[in-house]
Amino acid sequence: MNPDAPTGDPQAEAQDLPAPACVMSFNAADASGAGGLAGDVATLAAMGAHALPITTSILLRDSAEIFDQHAIDPDVVAEQARTVLEDISVSGWKVGFLGSAEAISAVAEILSDYPDVPLVSYLPNLGWLEDDVAQPYLEAFRELILPATEVLVGNHKTLTDFLLPDWDSERPASARELAVAAGERGTRYVLVTGIMLAAKGSDQFIDNVLASPQGALTGEKFEMFEASFVGAGDTLSAAMAALLASGSELQAAVGEALAFMDQSLDAGFRPGMGSVVPDRFFWAMPPAEEGAEGLPGAEAEASQPEAEPAEAKGKTAPRRIH
Template sequence: MNSSITTPPSPPQVLVFAASDPSSGAGVQADILTLASLGCHPLTAVTALTVQDTVGVQSVHPVSAELVEQQARTVLEDMPVAAFKIGVLGSVENVLAVAEIVSDYPETPLIFDPVLASGRGDELSGEEIISAIREMLLPQTTLLTPNAPEARRLAESDDDEGEPSIDVCAQRLIEMGAQYVLITGTHENTPEVVNTLYSTDGVIRRDRWERLPGSFHGSGCTLASAIAGCIAGGASVEDAVRDAQDYTWQTLKNGFRGGMGQFIPDRFFWARANDDDAEPAEPGDAAKAADA
């Protein structure tokens, strides 16, 4: 009798370019946790080693561009990738290397979280890196996910007499080449966190979320990776943004203080029951955002 072995389909695979964070609050470790939680298989090309904890970043040590390229090319030649996710790149050379790599896969969605500083304000990307990002990566970006300060810094112009509005920043970033821009309001002084998704048509959706007490280490990494995971799973950009915000808000609501600094989002909140009798929640069972 003939017998055959059926190989189960592989989960969606997402290649992450990001720096390592020993605390696993942010960086490539946060991306891995998030993508795994959402049913994806994460692939990684480490761009920098950092010395940091939940309090702040002490130092950043970029990996050579040659080694970043070798990491990425090796897995890309072996494994199909449904989406790219980019975080801290560490150097101008790494920006150029990653831009060249992703240009060989123009049909693969690219989600870019332009981490320019840590939550404490530690510098992670200087002006040369920002200039290279504008010229080399934004034209290849499917979705850019800056917070408001990052959006203003990326979109700033010598002609600005004051601080440009978020709407103006989004328009400029789209003119630089990003297809979509999701500007998050975590750093704004508003009662609620307001996240706004833009395209060439203007505002697509504006979502409001309860502003939770405390500050979090890795919320931006979590959101961008969750979007990448949802898109890799077949969701449209708008649906991915909606579902990823929902997931991220729940990770923050269930966040924990693992050290002496910021809270860490719990990317596997759904696997833990609230009490002995409660059933574990599913990843999508989060409070839905209100469309404005």
């Protein structure tokens, strides 16, 4: 602090305030604003963290589906991160879609230099990728990212296809079984979303479970929204990264991150003709008038092939970190 600064100087007072946790996100640029880096930056800011966004790919997409991507050169990905890391200390990592197997290798090398910084990895549905790109990508993710991952986040079906590709039982794989498979690669925990539960009357519920190889640890059951969303997984994983970076205990962070995602979806909006986008700044909006409905334009479930599965609806309001 400058000793000559006058009393009440806003700039001097700002320098005395504690800095927010800095979280570096490796993810794709998503011009729709639904997910990718746009979703990560919005979520991290809403949770009180400072985002350090590293572009790994440029997605060509709208609010309904992904059409193509242009992966960023791995050296450029690494140089983006190294330049920032020489100046700013990070408290957490978030890994999303990295674009190519080569970029995964570059990111993994950076992560290996900071083994004590918690990493939250999100595995989206990559069914839109050509097999000759998807297979080496998933293998590199399995070999290089999972060993560094504190919490792997993903939809139940996506994680089952990735971690247990030979699963042929009529019974769905449990969160613990997915955690065991991830643990064999070095991942400590999995946060599995979208686990379908038996319907109760006309209501359909899904489970979201944090598990280790030893068993399920915590989770939340929610009633399903009647809408399809895009960006829910990036929202949940970025919220987790912000909370862990701030020093939150793991199980408490899971509860808060799920609540934040749920409220973001509950306040979601449809900006185009495709899926509903989470509103990460729902808490900044004035209260809705009595009788007003949420999810404008999303009264019926959308049937877009690339949209994320319907997520859960709960009642718990999140606590933002500072």
